[in-house]
Amino acid sequence: MKFQSTRGKADPCSLSEAIAQGLASDGGLFVPDHWPILKVDKAWAKLPFADFAEKAIAPFAEGDPLALTVPSICQKAFSFALPLRALDAATEVLELFHGPTGSFKDFGARFLALAMNAIPDPRAAQRLVMVATSGDTGGAVAGAFAEFSRIPVVILYPKGRISQRQEKQLTVWGKQVRAFAVEGSFDDCQRLVKSAMADKWFTQTYQIISANSINVARLLPQMAYFAFASVQHWARVGEPVGFIVPSGNVGNATAALWARQIGFPIAKVHFSHNANRAVYDFFLGNPWVPQPTIATLANAMDVGDPSNFERVRWMFPDLMDLRVAASASSTSDDEIRETITRGGAEVWCPHTATAVFARPQLPGRWIIAATAHPAKFETIIEPLIGRKVPVPDTLEALLEKESVSQTIKPNLSALKALI
Numbered sequence: 440m441k442f443q444s445t446r447g448k449a450d451p452c453s454l455s456e457a458i459a460q461g462l463a464s465d466g467g468l469f470v471p472d473h474w475p476i477l478k479v480d481k482a483w484a485k486l487p488f489a490d491f492a493e494k495a496i497a498p499f500a501e502g503d504p505l506a507l508t509v510p511s512i513c514q515k516a517f518s519f520a521l522p523l524r525a526l527d528a529a530t531e532v533l534e535l536f537h538g539p540t541g542s543f544k545d546f547g548a549r550f551l552a553l554a555m556n557a558i559p560d561p562r563a564a565q566r567l568v569m570v571a572t573s574g575d576t577g578g579a580v581a582g583a584f585a586e587f588s589r590i591p592v593v594i595l596y597p598k599g600r601i602s603q604r605q606e607k608q609l610t611v612w613g614k615q616v617r618a619f620a621v622e623g624s625f626d627d628c629q630r631l632v633k634s635a636m637a638d639k640w641f642t643q644t645y646q647i648i649s650a651n652s653i654n655v656a657r658l659l660p661q662m663a664y665f666a667f668a669s670v671q672h673w674a675r676v677g678e679p680v681g682f683i684v685p686s687g688n689v690g691n692a693t694a695a696l697w698a699r700q701i702g703f704p705i706a707k708v709h710f711s712h713n714a715n716r717a718v719y720d721f722f723l724g725n726p727w728v729p730q731p732t733i734a735t736l737a738n739a740m741d742v743g744d745p746s747n748f749e750r751v752r753w754m755f756p757d758l759m760d761l762r763v764a765a766s767a768s769s770t771s772d773d774e775i776r777e778t779i780t781r782g783g784a785e786v787w788c789p790h791t792a793t794a795v796f797a798r799p800q801l802p803g804r805w806i807i808a809a810t811a812h813p814a815k816f817e818t819i820i821e822p823l824i825g826r827k828v829p830v831p832d833t834l835e836a837l838l839e840k841e842s843v844s845q846t847i848k849p850n851l852s853a854l855k856a857l858i
């Protein structure tokens with residue numbers, strides 16, 4: 440298996456190289472050069488997720504040194520629960536938030552950290568992971584590298600613009616993980632990472648690894664959990680199922696489409712967006728126009744120009760074909776609030792609420808991807824439901840640790856001085 444660029448102007452490379460590079464040399468995103476077709480067996484429904492993930496990811500590592508370590512990576516990375524539970528007669532919920540930092544980002548970040556350890560590189564001693572974060576990515580990456588790796592991590596987040604609990608998850612790790620509160624916006628943080636990657640001093644001193652959501656190491660485990668849930672459903676019901684995926688940068692929904700493409704019993708993938716509606720407008724038949732980002736209650740989905748959509752358009756150059764495989768919706772903050780308020784016994788995080796809101800408009804059987812633990816968003820949810828959201832033990836343990844971060848001005852020389 441080789442990986443090629445969506446833009447077709449970079450040399451194909453193996454899985455290890457695609458992971459280490461992050462982005463292809465022509466600026467495109469890595470995609471498989473062919474789709475393996477898996478012979479899916481109903482007996483797979485009995486496997487624990489880590490064993491299942493080994494099987495689903497193996498064809499993508501074929502011919503790469505990582506092929507040997509994928510099994511042990513899966514066993515170590517996916518050491519937490521992955522419940523699939525019924526909501527009503529035709530709807531289930533796949534809870535992706537039982538990892539150490541309470542969102543689906545733990546799956547990809549842990550796989551990435553372990554894969555980086557296994558990938559040889561003559562400049563390995565100079566590696567430095569950089570992440571700009573406004574939501575759940577930074578915490579997941581920090582936690583994964585703190586647990587599994589010695590590679591130093593630098594986290595940049597916008598000072599005063601993230602929730603207290605989110606900040607905790609970025610700043611408690613100690614060891615080789617350093618958090619910087621940037622006096623600026625998320626876009627300033629992202630600009631700092633990009634300029635470091637283009638800066639002579641930084642690139643001579645460090646081998647910078649970008650841990651953002653375009654890395655194939657993050658997509659593969661996400662593909663595996665959609666495949667896993669589809670097989671569970673198929674073994675029980677005997678039919679393919681659709682997935683409703685709360686979407687921002689659309690990495691998660693892309694991973695669901697990969698699972699469908701390689702033969703897992705997935706009828707359709709629905710992209711549920713917040714008020715950032717570039718993808719929704721495209722499904723309606725409008726030209727692809729990236730938009731400025733709108734701030735919403737579902738902040739991890741606040742993306743006006745979703746970079747992974749380039750992979751979706753590469754898979755489905757024709758809109759008619761895309762509409763067979765997928766659909767989309769956009770949910771306002773008012774609708775998110777209404778969904779959380781009417782949850783009854785169910786407590787939805789604001790991201791998952793976009794999927795719950797979309798569900799009644801979709802015919803057939805669906806699985807809702809629950810992307811974050813509601814306890815991470817207690818300041819939004821508790822006033823709406825009028826009760827406390829119980830905090831899981833893993834999150835509680837983090838909240839008790841001491842935060843350490845340094846405030847910096849939003850420029851590269853400030854960052855250089857402190858690194």
Ligand SMILES: *Cc1c(COP(=O)(O)O)cnc(C)c1O
Pocket residue numbers: 542543544574575576652685686687688689690691692739740790791810811
């Ligand atoms: C990152 C995130 C999303 C959006 O996922 P994409 O892969 O960027 O579409 C949705 N919900 C939560 C809780 C997230 O952290």
